[in-house]
Amino acid sequence: MKQQTTRLAKNTVALFVRQIFIIGINLYTIRVILKSLGVEDFALYNVILNLVMIGSFLTITLNTMVQRFFSFAIGNASRFSLKQVHDAGLVLTIFAATVAIIGFETVGLWFVKHELVIAPERFAAALVLYQLLGLAFVFSLFSTFHSAVVMAHEDMHVFAVISIFDAFLRLAAALMLTFFSGDNLVLYGGLFAIVALILSLNFFIYSSRHYNECRLGRISFDIAMLREMLGFGGWTIFGQLTTVSRNQAVTILVNQAFNPATVVARAISTSVGSQILTFSRNFSLALQPPIIKAHAAGEQEKTADLIYFGSKVTFFFVWMATLPVIATAPGILRLWLGSPPPETVSFTQLALVENAIVAISLPLMTAVRATGNVRLYELVLGSLQALVLVLSWIAIKFGAAAYVVYVIAIVINLLMLVARIWITRLLVGLPLGPYLRVVLVPVFFVVSVSSLAVFAVLYFVPEAATLTLGVLPLFAVVMIFTLPVVVIGVLGLSSSERTVILSAVKRKLLKRGGAK
Numbered sequence: 001m002k003q004q005t006t007r008l009a010k011n012t013v014a015l016f017v018r019q020i021f022i023i024g025i026n027l028y029t030i031r032v033i034l035k036s037l038g039v040e041d042f043a044l045y046n047v048i049l050n051l052v053m054i055g056s057f058l059t060i061t062l063n064t065m066v067q068r069f070f071s072f073a074i075g076n077a078s079r080f081s082l083k084q085v086h087d088a089g090l091v092l093t094i095f096a097a098t099v100a101i102i103g104f105e106t107v108g109l110w111f112v113k114h115e116l117v118i119a120p121e122r123f124a125a126a127l128v129l130y131q132l133l134g135l136a137f138v139f140s141l142f143s144t145f146h147s148a149v150v151m152a153h154e155d156m157h158v159f160a161v162i163s164i165f166d167a168f169l170r171l172a173a174a175l176m177l178t179f180f181s182g183d184n185l186v187l188y189g190g191l192f193a194i195v196a197l198i199l200s201l202n203f204f205i206y207s208s209r210h211y212n213e214c215r216l217g218r219i220s221f222d223i224a225m226l227r228e229m230l231g232f233g234g235w236t237i238f239g240q241l242t243t244v245s246r247n248q249a250v251t252i253l254v255n256q257a258f259n260p261a262t263v264v265a266r267a268i269s270t271s272v273g274s275q276i277l278t279f280s281r282n283f284s285l286a287l288q289p290p291i292i293k294a295h296a297a298g299e300q301e302k303t304a305d306l307i308y309f310g311s312k313v314t315f316f317f318v319w320m321a322t323l324p325v326i327a328t329a330p331g332i333l334r335l336w337l338g339s340p341p342p343e344t345v346s347f348t349q350l351a352l353v354e355n356a357i358v359a360i361s362l363p364l365m366t367a368v369r370a371t372g373n374v375r376l377y378e379l380v381l382g383s384l385q386a387l388v389l390v391l392s393w394i395a396i397k398f399g400a401a402a403y404v405v406y407v408i409a410i411v412i413n414l415l416m417l418v419a420r421i422w423i424t425r426l427l428v429g430l431p432l433g434p435y436l437r438v439v440l441v442p443v444f445f446v447v448s449v450s451s452l453a454v455f456a457v458l459y460f461v462p463e464a465a466t467l468t469l470g471v472l473p474l475f476a477v478v479m480i481f482t483l484p485v486v487v488i489g490v491l492g493l494s495s496s497e498r499t500v501i502l503s504a505v506k507r508k509l510l511k512r513g514g515a516k
Helices: 002-075 081-113 120-152 156-176 184-210 223-257 260-296 300-337 342-372 376-398 404-428 432-460 464-468 470-492 495-515
Strands: none
Touching: 002 081, 002 120, 002 156, 002 184, 002 223, 002 260, 002 300, 002 342, 081 120, 081 223, 120 156, 120 184, 156 184, 223 260, 223 376, 223 404, 260 300, 260 342, 300 342, 300 404, 300 432, 300 464, 300 470, 300 495, 342 404, 376 404, 404 432, 432 464, 432 470, 464 470
């Protein structure tokens, strides 16, 4: 277990470093796009992007299926080969792309033409943008397939490098808007599609060169393999459809009921929240293959240990950024965007709370899906997620403010955490007592103590929230960003966990230093 944890820590450090770069690039990219497009076009871009991303249930399902079956085949080669999984996965990717195109050109196109709130003078540009973003989505299905193969092989450094390159390309696309005249909305849509194509080609080229099962050749139609993957994916699709409903569909709902400034505020808050949540998702990505392999090998105790370790660390990664950003959101958003819409601060703070609850659940999701028996999980969790959209629609219909959709999502996420723990106990045999003692109790103490400490600092130095220049405010800001890390190190991690993580960081730094 120690060797596996050390490898996890090394992979996590690689992904953590990658995400530091990507967050900086992505946040600056959003600033450039907002400035180039303006509030109304930026709102229109985000609404159409969210409409297209309703199809992301296909992307997420594909990623989950491929990683699960590749990792299972690596952990237990007696059931099926990597070539069987690859060929079946590729066939399903082509099928998913076909379904996406049909959906975009029928229901999706009808919705854009007849239901979206679009200014008449921007209608033609919106239609072109919709087609370009749909094309980019189709490319993303193929990059998802090959990136899932890379992750299943635990080549995190490759995933990190390609992802950083992709982020730079997206920034370059945004910067190009400042050098060309014309309709920036359409131009950015075209550049977005080109970047998606390049990302797909990068993952394809690497996979075909480094993994025998991905090399070009005859594709076999293994009906038994396809049936097993579809059986797993069927209920996963249901769960991901409801996930989409609580994210993309709620954004479209906000667009229909509120002004463009509110839509932009939601888009910004969602971007900030997703960037920070990616810290924990990266660790979850590193954790998925070992959990699936341990379960495939019948190592129940090792599976439970990985869940304990993963649940804590995924939450702590996101909490180290979440609490300081919540505390200093007014100043960060002002420095980042200048004058963001008024609701942006409160939306961002609420989105961060929601994502922190999601973070602790990620290893539980992986453990349940490792069993392949996901019907109960997807049915229960999918039904709870659907409530986010339903309750948001009811609240807005009766005149509730836009921030209420976040409050609803937070409450539902707490219920979903309880449901995930219960279902993991049923399907994986996760002991509740140790999970409570090893995971939830340390998390409770970390959240309570660090929050009290940070908001005590804000009470005595309120200027820190707005990042006001001055010796005392700047010292307070340093304290705000340092306190969560210290509390996590003292109250959140055991001595052995601290040793493993610190040694992985040291090795990474020494390796980089030796390369110079």
